[in-house]
Amino acid sequence: MVIDDGYADAVLDRLLGPESNDGSLVGRIVHTVARDIIEGRLLPEAQVNSVDLAARFEASRSPVREALMILANEGLVYIVPRRRPRVASLDFERAREIYRLRATLNALVATDIAHHATDADLDVLRSDLAVMVQAVEANNPTAYFWVNASFHERAARINGDVTLKRTIDSLGLSVLRLRRHSLAMPNRMERSLQDHLRLMRAFEESDADLAAAVARSIITQAFRALSPDAPIFTPRGEHHGDPPEPPP
Numbered sequence: 128m129v130i131d132d133g134y135a136d137a138v139l140d141r142l143l144g145p146e147s148n149d150g151s152l153v154g155r156i157v158h159t160v161a162r163d164i165i166e167g168r169l170l171p172e173a174q175v176n177s178v179d180l181a182a183r184f185e186a187s188r189s190p191v192r193e194a195l196m197i198l199a200n201e202g203l204v205y206i207v208p209r210r211r212p213r214v215a216s217l218d219f220e221r222a223r224e225i226y227r228l229r230a231t232l233n234a235l236v237a238t239d240i241a242h243h244a245t246d247a248d249l250d251v252l253r254s255d256l257a258v259m260v261q262a263v264e265a266n267n268p269t270a271y272f273w274v275n276a277s278f279h280e281r282a283a284r285i286n287g288d289v290t291l292k293r294t295i296d297s298l299g300l301s302v303l304r305l306r307r308h309s310l311a312m313p314n315r316m317e318r319s320l321q322d323h324l325r326l327m328r329a330f331e332e333s334d335a336d337l338a339a340a341v342a343r344s345i346i347t348q349a350f351r352a353l354s355p356d357a358p359i360f361t362p363r364g365e366h367h368g369d370p371p372e373p374p375p
Contacts, residue, residue, distance in 0.1 A: 156194035226350035237342035
């Protein structure tokens with residue numbers, strides 16, 4: 128099954144903002160390298176060769192450097208003077224903190240949707256959920272991941288709480304790497320789908336307490352699937368390539 132790249136592009140556009148979603152060469156480089164990292168084609172500590180990128184996109188070095196700076200600000204690469212950029216590793220303890228915060232934020236989103244979402248709002252979420260079902264049937268975790276990310280992006284926008292949405296977005300693209308890795312674990316995609324079907328039923332029944340509990344459980348289960356020994360994490364005792372702190 129092939130799912131339209133529009134899901135991935137839309138998610139990245141919303142998270143990266145206007146500097147990379149205007150169709151420019153810089154934006155195309157950012158999207159391509161971000162997806163290579165998030166989807167696991169570029170592994171932690173792999174070199175990101177600016178010369179190769181320039182040749183690949185038939186570009187000068189200037190837009191490549193600009194794209195790499197955006198990726199560094201998002202915590203996907205780290206740049207050391209006079210060395211080639213490398214894909215950043217992630218810190219497991221910081222991942223734990225992020226997931227604890229995400230559980231609370233997603234529960235707030237779910238509560239508000241159960242209370243206030245219109246039928247039209249729920250139809251938007253049902254549309255993504257239907258594609259998630261197709262992705263599971265096709266055993267396509269990458270497709271499932273991007274549609275799942277779209278589902279939660281749409282939910283946060285439907286919620287209408289601008290501050291809450293900005294807080295979720297401030298966690299950055301590194302969260303997408305964690306989510307993609309978690310969903311690639313055995314049986315995780317299927318379990319995630321069942322949880323999202325339960326979440327959708329809670330929305331439809333306007334059961335705010337159940338929606339919040341399921342939303343929190345989705346994040347908790349996702350973190351439990353992560354191992355501190357996974358290759359995306361910095362080995363214990365090392366701290367290079369950590370993503371920047373989210374803005375205040």
